[in-house]
């Protein structure tokens with residue numbers, strides 16, 4: 001098999017949802033029916049054999065093409081890591097690199113049950129091409145970084161306008177544009193205001209890093225007299241279309257602000273632990289304030305993979321450990337963060353196994369060691385399994401992986417290896433020229 005057979009109608013026979021054995025019927029990309037006696041003719045039939053069915057996972061904060069930087073710079077503090085290692089290498093990226101790196105990220109995400117991701121990076125038209133080919137859903141933002149310089153700001157405005165126009169021109173409902181003001185320490189208030197106004201005009205999302213480190217918060221207060229969420233809010237960047245990544249160093253008033261504005265906070269526990277940001281996102285305060293709380297991996301230079309199953313486990317454990325509460329972030333809520341809450345944050349209809357919802361469906365091997373015994377499928381999904389238990393992934397009714405087969409895998413891996421080597425060679429060459 002080199003391609004996976006696709007059809008307008010798909011019948012998935014004999015899967016376990018909760019404690020029930022059911023069939024799922026998909027028509028026109030949506031879940032048409034779920035039940036023990038659901039059946040009928042279908043263009044494609046998948047024999048589940050009792051597989052555990054979950055909603056497809058939504059990764060709400062990543063930099064997909066950073067797969068090419070996996071293992072390039074580890075074990076460093078954030079600012080040092082960005083300014084001495086990551087940004088100097090990213091200066092040599094090409095559109096082809098981003099295409100290859102994003103294809104690899106998509107492959108990794110599909111293999112581990114993710115159907116959609118929220119991306120902030122560069123050369124996003126090339127990222128869109130990769131997403132289109134892989135059949136996933138994505139919200140793509142150009143990473144706007146003006147470093148408080150007027151000339152750079154003009155360049156970033158043009159790059160954002162060009163990216164949004166190109167993504168919209170594609171007319172692919174699976175691929176959405178967003179604006180991506182990187183953070184309060186890299187974007188001027190003028191740049192933030194422009195991003196907010198442009199996202200309002202274009203009716204698109206805002207993807208921003210927020211209060212990741214204590215230093216970011218302290219510097220912001222020193223420079224502006226405001227905490228980062230207040231500054232972003234004053235510039236118009238906090239609203240229901242906003243996904244704010246990290247949110248580690250929020251206080252209760254910050255959480256109230258995010259909740260009042262209907263904004264979404266993306267928890268990224270692996271990246272936060274690896275970069276030792278020394279505080280965990282205040283999940284309970286955000287939830288009590290009514291903010292959306294979702295889950296992301298961050299890029300492969302700070303994670304170092306795109307496995308949302310691992311992320312669910314780390315989220316549930318980090319919250320319990322840091323906030324000293326065995327009952328905080330139980331498995332059901334963790335799964336909701338990674339599915340329905342993520343879909344809501346990105347403005348997609350999905351992340352739910354319900355009649356009428358987008359058909360984003362993931363099947364897990366019932367007989368894997370991590371699913372044995374199967375007392376509680378949700379507990380196993382969050383605490384026991386990782387992405388390697390995923391066998392089949394369906395996004396908007398299209399089968400992206402079946403029985404662990406993803407079309408084109410070898411070529412994607414070879415393309416990413418070549419791109420990563422080329423990127424490092426160009427960076428080394430430019431150093432010898434200096």
Ligand SMILES: C[C@H]1O[C@@H](n2cnc3c(O)ncnc32)[C@H](O)[C@@H]1O
Pocket residue numbers: 063078082086087090120121143182209212271298299302
């Ligand atoms: C889009 C830019 O964002 C950079 N980046 C990657 N991970 C992080 C992080 O955890 N905090 C801040 N910025 C990050 C990426 O390298 C791009 O330059």
Ligand SMILES: [Zn+2]
Pocket residue numbers: 061062063209245298299
């Ligand atoms: Zn990030």
